[in-house]
Amino acid sequence: MKIKLVLENLTPLLVGGKKPANTNYIQSLDYIPGQVLRAALAREITTDCPYREWEDRLNDTPFWVSYLERENCTACRWQVLCKNFDRMIIAPAYPGGGIPVTAGARRCKYNRDHTLVEPWRIREYNGNCPDCQQRLDSVGGYYVVKNGKKVSVGTAFRNLTRLAISPKTLKARDGHLYTLTVIQESSGQGQQYFVTTLEIPGEGSIDLSLLPNKIWVGSQTGRGLGYCQLNWELLPEKDTVLTDGKVRLLFYSDVKIPVEQLPAEKVIEAGEVDLYQLSREILQDLIQQAAGSDSIKLESWSLQSEWRRSYTLVGARDRKGGRWQGPFPVLLKGSYIEVIGEPSALRQLLQHGLGPDRLNGYGLLKVLED
Structure with a gap:
């Protein structure tokens, strides 16, 4: 459901x-x-x-x-x-019900409403916008499909200035201000909203x-x-139809790489490791584990990655009882891979996702269409 x-x-x-x-x-x-x-x-x-x-x-x-x-x-x-x-x-709940923009995608430099160009199609348009023939520029964030075109959507922010509170006296600190850059409130007419799914x-x-x-x-x-x-x-329940044994998959959300699969020295020297090379080496194993088949092969990839730490309150009695987790490597949403395999194995890969913590929305995959 x-x-x-x-x-x-x-x-x-x-x-x-x-x-x-x-x-x-x-x-x-x-x-x-x-x-x-x-x-x-x-x-x-x-x-x-x-x-x-x-x-x-x-x-x-x-x-x-x-x-x-x-x-x-x-x-x-x-x-x-x-x-x-x-x-x-x-x-994850993305703005406007959008989809993460593919790593390496481009958009018209002069009109953000022009269609996005996927990285594997940039050469087809000679590096120019297909709508106006002007220059393309790099783009991030999210997109939605409108009238057959992939159009960028984003989140509106605004600043709030607050007075700092002393943790010891619980009173305001004179002269101590801080700024919050927050997601701007909606006007109530649907200009800004976020969409998620619960499975x-x-x-x-x-x-x-x-x-x-x-x-x-x-x-x-x-x-x-x-x-x-x-x-x-x-x-409504909908099953993904895969008729081809070759498919391009978008990382719809961030993918955690299990720390237990990393050599100890890689974790210790997190800031000095070639994370791209490390991710590529481990990715093939993650794909085969998720698909439950050794026949599925990684053909090509475009990865964005970073090291992270997280703070959890699970099992804690209060906020002070939480604990830090990590560091652990993460493949960022918007990365994509191209894999070959039996349709049944590809379907299982889509359903299973990649890496741990899928209950919280990590490791979700989506079929990329041109």
């Missing part, structure tokens, strides 16, 4: 804010990761639950939510989501009209950020 979820932020939204060293500046991501959406849903479910037992939930469950099978559970509006919370796949294993039914149409998402919700309007929609 697949559910489409559209979020329209009614107040400014701060997601995964990073504070560069020696600055008073925090920049939001331009999309909403799957684990942020999972945390927002977990807060709603546990707040509504009359049987919530915080200590048991935090210590014994990986995602804070556990189905207790009590008297009122069968009539609860969250029953289906709660029961499948630790098996539900939540994809629940197995068959079943759910009454989406009972689910809330408002939710708090992201950081600093206690200060009024991240109040979102929701629209739930049940998607």
Whole structure:
């Protein structure tokens, strides 16, 4: 069962804010990761639950939510989501329902509404825009298909200036200001929204009209950020048809490379390693593991990668009890690969995805079309 979820932020939204060293500046991501959406849903479910037992939930469950099978559970509006919370796949929510732009793609330098040119077609147009014959420029972000053309979409930001609070006295610090670059709030007319999907294993039914149409998402919700309007929609089941044994696959989301597959010295010297070469060596093994077949082969690739660390509160009693994870290498969304194999193996690769942490939307793949 697949559910489409559209979020329209009614107040400014701060997601995964990073504070560069020696600055008073925090920049939001331009999309909403799957684990942020999972945390927002977990807060709603546990707040509504009359049987919530915080200590048991935090210590014994990986995602804070556990189905207790009590008297009122069968009539609860969250029953289906709660029961499948630790098996539900939540994809990243991208602006405008867009798709990550392919690594190496180009766009008209003078008109962003002209069609995107995929990297394998740049030579076909002699490096010029197919709409106006002007120069092409590099492009990132996301795109949607309108009238048969791939058109760029993006996220609008704005700045907020806040007064810093002393962690010791819990009082304002005179003269200490910091800036938040947040996702700009929507006007309520659909100018800016984010789209994700929730994939629940197995068959079943759910009454989406009972689910809330408002939710708090992201950081600093206690200060009024991240109040979102929701629209739930049940998607029909659709199977991907693969008639050819050769297919080009887009990394629809970031792909984590399992740290246990890396030599110890590679992790220690994370900043000095040729990550592109390392990713290429491991990628073939990841593909064959996901497809369950040694016959599937990696033909070509275009990869963007980086090292990351993450902070998790899973299993923690409070924010101070969290822990850092990493460093670990990540292949960035927008990278793509070209593989050859049996259609059945390719179909399994699409369904399984690549790498760990797929429940939070990592490792999702999508067939690239010209």
